Amino acid sequence: MLYLLAKAAHIVCLFVWVAGMVAVALALKFPVRNFMTPLRVYDRTVTTPAMILALCFGIFLAVQGGWFSQLWLGQKIILVLIFSGIHGALSGKLRRATNTVAASLQGGHWYMPVGLALITMIVVLVTLKPQISAS
Amino acid sequence: MTGLRYAAIAEALTLLALFCFAMPLKYFLEVPQAVSVIGPVHGLAFMIFLWFVTRSWSEGIINGRGAVRLLIGAFIPLGGLVNEQWLRRQHIGTIT
Numbered sequence: 001m002l003y004l005l006a007k008a009a010h011i012v013c014l015f016v017w018v019a020g021m022v023a024v025a026l027a028l029k030f031p032v033r034n035f036m037t038p039l040r041v042y043d044r045t046v047t048t049p050a051m052i053l054a055l056c057f058g059i060f061l062a063v064q065g066g067w068f069s070q071l072w073l074g075q076k077i078i079l080v081l082i083f084s085g086i087h088g089a090l091s092g093k094l095r096r097a098t099n100t101v102a103a104s105l106q107g108g109h110w111y112m113p114v115g116l117a118l119i120t121m122i123v124v125l126v127t128l129k130p131q132i133s134a135s
Numbered sequence: 136m137t138g139l140r141y142a143a144i145a146e147a148l149t150l151l152a153l154f155c156f157a158m159p160l161k162y163f164l165e166v167p168q169a170v171s172v173i174g175p176v177h178g179l180a181f182m183i184f185l186w187f188v189t190r191s192w193s194e195g196i197i198n199g200r201g202a203v204r205l206l207i208g209a210f211i212p213l214g215g216l217v218n219e220q221w222l223r224r225q226h227i228g229t230i231t
Binding site: 056085092095 | 171175178179182183185186187188189190191192193194195196
């Protein structure tokens with residue numbers, strides 16, 4: 001029961017995290033004056049805690065489920081590291097953009113497609129759980 | 136900068152706990168429970184540290200060379216604490 005509750009919480013946190021990242025990516029691509037500051041507050045108070053909680057619940061699930069010996073989990077962790085790195089990059093760009101809107105227009109067009117590709121690979125790995133033992 | 140420094144300290148301390156406490160318990164005294172507790176905690180600390188590094192790099196607080204330095208330091212015991220001192224000096228340098 002606890003495992004399933006943690007799984008539900010992990011998925012909810014993931015939704016909030018991804019939604020926050022999409023909002024930041026869109027705001028950086030199509031900057032609107034007076035929107036960056038509230039978005040920065042939202043990123044700090046909602047999206048980032050959701051990311052940390054998603055990581056906490058994910059680690060809890062891996063420990064409880066005994067998944068750490070599975071190769072797919074190792075692959076998933078690498079993808080999650082890259083994904084959280086993209087969120088870090090978005091968050092940093094947003095913080096810079098709150099000071100100057102011009103800075104937000106430079107680059108950053110790859111965040112959405114790369115993020116979508118990573119999420120797709122993560123979901124496929126978690127759903128199929130290819131049964132190859134790492135040890 | 137403050138968040139990055141705290142994340143570096145947390146990552147360094149959990150890595151030290153893993154190397155100096157949990158792993159000796161596992162391999163010399165055959166008590167694997169400590170690794171199964173501290174290991175995931177260090178994993179979480181490392182992920183959050185990586186997030187802070189990419190955010191600080193993207194924000195322009197540190198440059199690419201600084202990010203690489205921080206990442207290499209994260210794999211060396213006490214490297215995180217050395218990097219925290221470096222970050223503190225950088226921070227003082229930007230204020231003065």
